[in-house]
Amino acid sequence: MGRSPCCSKEGLNRGAWTAHEDKILTDYIKLHGEGKWRNLPKRAGLKRCGKSCRLRWLNYLRPDIKRGNISTDEEELIIRLHKLLGNRWSLIAGRLPGRTDNEIKNYWNTNLGKKVKDLNQQNTNNSSPTMMISTKPKNSKITQKQNNPKAMMQNSHVVRTKATKCSKVLFINSLPHSSPMHTLQNKDETETETETATETKPSMAVDAVASDSTSNNRNGFLSFPDKDKELSADLLVDFNIGDDICLSELLNSDFSATCSFDYNDLLSSPCSDQTRMFSDEILKNWTQCNFGDETNVSNNLHSFTSFLESSEEILGE
DNA sequence: AATGAGCGCAACCGCCGTTCC
DNA sequence: CGGAACGGCGGTTGCGCTCAT
Numbered sequence: 278m279g280r281s282p283c284c285s286k287e288g289l290n291r292g293a294w295t296a297h298e299d300k301i302l303t304d305y306i307k308l309h310g311e312g313k314w315r316n317l318p319k320r321a322g323l324k325r326c327g328k329s330c331r332l333r334w335l336n337y338l339r340p341d342i343k344r345g346n347i348s349t350d351e352e353e354l355i356i357r358l359h360k361l362l363g364n365r366w367s368l369i370a371g372r373l374p375g376r377t378d379n380e381i382k383n384y385w386n387t388n389l390g391k392k393v394k395d396l397n398q399q400n401t402n403n404s405s406p407t408m409m410i411s412t413k414p415k416n417s418k419i420t421q422k423q424n425n426p427k428a429m430m431q432n433s434h435v436v437r438t439k440a441t442k443c444s445k446v447l448f449i450n451s452l453p454h455s456s457p458m459h460t461l462q463n464k465d466e467t468e469t470e471t472e473t474a475t476e477t478k479p480s481m482a483v484d485a486v487a488s489d490s491t492s493n494n495r496n497g498f499l500s501f502p503d504k505d506k507e508l509s510a511d512l513l514v515d516f517n518i519g520d521d522i523c524l525s526e527l528l529n530s531d532f533s534a535t536c537s538f539d540y541n542d543l544l545s546s547p548c549s550d551q552t553r554m555f556s557d558e559i560l561k562n563w564t565q566c567n568f569g570d571e572t573n574v575s576n577n578l579h580s581f582t583s584f585l586e587s588s589e590e591i592l593g594e
Numbered sequence: 595a596a597t598g599a600g601c602g603c604a605a606c607c608g609c610c611g612t613t614c615c
Numbered sequence: 616c617g618g619a620a621c622g623g624c625g626g627t628t629g630c631g632c633t634c635a636t
Contacts, residue, residue, distance in 0.1 A: 292630080293604070315621065331622075332605065367624060382625075383603050 290324045294333055298323060302330055303338050336379045343375030347384055355381055356389055 290298070305321035311334065313320075314327035323330060336342075347355075351373055358369040366378035366385075373381065 291606080313621085326606090328607090328622090329605075335623095336604075364625065378624075379604075387602055 288324060289318075289326055289329075291329075294325075294337075298325065299333070299338055302334060306334060306338075332379075336377045341375055342377065344380070347376075351376070352389065355385065356393060359385060359389070 294302075301321055301323055302317075305317065305323075309320075314331040317323070317327055317330050318325045321330075325333075354373065355369060358372060362368050364382075366382040370376050370378040370381050
């Protein structure tokens with residue numbers, strides 16, 4: 278509406294993909310690799326929009342895709358991640374090897390959303406401490422408010438979509454106590470710090486760790502345009518970007534590695550050198566993680582679950 | 595057997611951030 | 616530096632299937 282489409286729709290096929298189209302696309306990508314989506318249909322001889330090709334490949338044809346049969350482990354993980362991240366499906370999917378954001382989004386909309394809602398309803402009726410889908414009685418500190426999607430949007434720990442849309446990791450390093458873990462550690466303290474940040478504005482500006490975009494991407498850090506450095510502390514408070522940053526960083530780090538040392542140590546000692554936590558080494562390990570290996574997947578899920586348990590306790594306090 | 599409601603999911607849409615020229 | 620192209624995201628739509636009536 279009021280915007281030109283990504284490509285001319287004239288003469289293009291729409292709707293469900295045929296097996297033949299799938300084959301053409303798969304063959305083409307096998308030969309030429311992903312990317313250049315806009316030109317791909319023409320080159321491959323497909324009567325499809327480039328975006329459509331990309332979506333079809335990413336959500337359906339990619340060889341490493343797992344489809345259906347979402348395990349209870351994965352289900353629990355999705356619920357927890359959703360509680361922490363909101364509707365940031367791509368981030369959630371990033372922690373579930375072989376799953377696509379679309380699949381998770383659909384699964385949530387058709388199954389989990391309802392399930393969680395029902396559970397919350399039950400919990401409200403029973404006036405008992407809320408527990409998510411898990412059968413284990415942990416997370417008793419999580420409030421019902423946090424489990425309620427609507428309430429979640431108001432809850433400071435949950436990322437609002439769109440407004441803070443970011444698939445890359447933000448990094449704030451100006452303040453001595455602005456480390457992610459420290460932010461997680463003590464909310465009240467964080468608010469005080471934010472006030473400090475206001476006073477020291479614009480020096481509180483969000484600093485980019487690395488200057489060149491390539492390394493930004495590689496390290497998962499995002500540099501801000503100057504105008505964004507003007508972000509007021511109020512905005513940070515409103516959107517609780519501080520928490521977002523922590524989670525984004527953690528979500529993009531290697532949980533196996535992160536959890537291999539005492540998580541509580543990190544919480545108790547605000548680290549001025551954040552790179553210690555999210556070092557290149559950790560990121561390297563993470564990117565090298567072999568998702569095809571079921572054991573690794575399982576380990577990842579478990580280490581990540583451990584992290585979630587910890588963070589949920591913190592957030593619940 | 596017909597049909598309509600409900601549901602699941604693939605596909606589409608528009609917006610936004612990043613990259614390129 | 617600005618605009619176009621590109622890639623990615625979350626929200627929404629609509630088709631096809633299942634099931635109840």
